[in-house]
Amino acid sequence: MEYAPDRYEDWLARHGGSLVLLARQWVNCHGDAEDVVQDAFIRFWQNRDRVRREVAYLYQCVRTTAMNFYRSTSRRARHEGAAAKKEAMFGEVGGAAEDVETREMLERSLERLPGEQREVVVMHVWGELTFKEIGEALEIPQRTAQSRYRYGVDALQAVMEGGEVVR
Numbered sequence: 001m002e003y004a005p006d007r008y009e010d011w012l013a014r015h016g017g018s019l020v021l022l023a024r025q026w027v028n029c030h031g032d033a034e035d036v037v038q039d040a041f042i043r044f045w046q047n048r049d050r051v052r053r054e055v056a057y058l059y060q061c062v063r064t065t066a067m068n069f070y071r072s073t074s075r076r077a078r079h080e081g082a083a084a085k086k087e088a089m090f091g092e093v094g095g096a097a098e099d100v101e102t103r104e105m106l107e108r109s110l111e112r113l114p115g116e117q118r119e120v121v122v123m124h125v126w127g128e129l130t131f132k133e134i135g136e137a138l139e140i141p142q143r144t145a146q147s148r149y150r151y152g153v154d155a156l157q158a159v160m161e162g163g164e165v166v167r
Helices: 008-023 030-050 054-080 100-111 115-126 131-138 142-160
Strands: none
Touching: 008 030, 008 054, 008 115, 030 054, 054 131, 100 115, 100 142, 115 131, 115 142, 131 142
């Protein structure tokens, strides 16, 4: 079946896995990430005709919704005095790391990156967004997105080789 940009099912099939991975940068479990993506997708779908770059806007919606979810749950956790357990970051994301050991090492390595670099790496590698789209989604210049990606990949490589990330 061919991709049809006017069918929400096709949008979800094409971008769903990377959107969940992006949401996982702020939420504690895969289920919450799916909820964030669903909420963000509804917002995206209702407004997509009003934006110039639909894909960048979709990722921006997920990022904003995930950050708001994070802030909300963080406040609630502080008020309740409870700390949530963190689950594995990737679950089943598009075959990014099929081997459990590799997936766990990648997860630990990604967690050690600064957030600005981590989100650009996720958007570019798993979301397949261009640096221009990433810049629009994060409201930063394209060159800043490129720099964050370059620094993130270098840091990720250093961490996976046993080094430390300098923040």
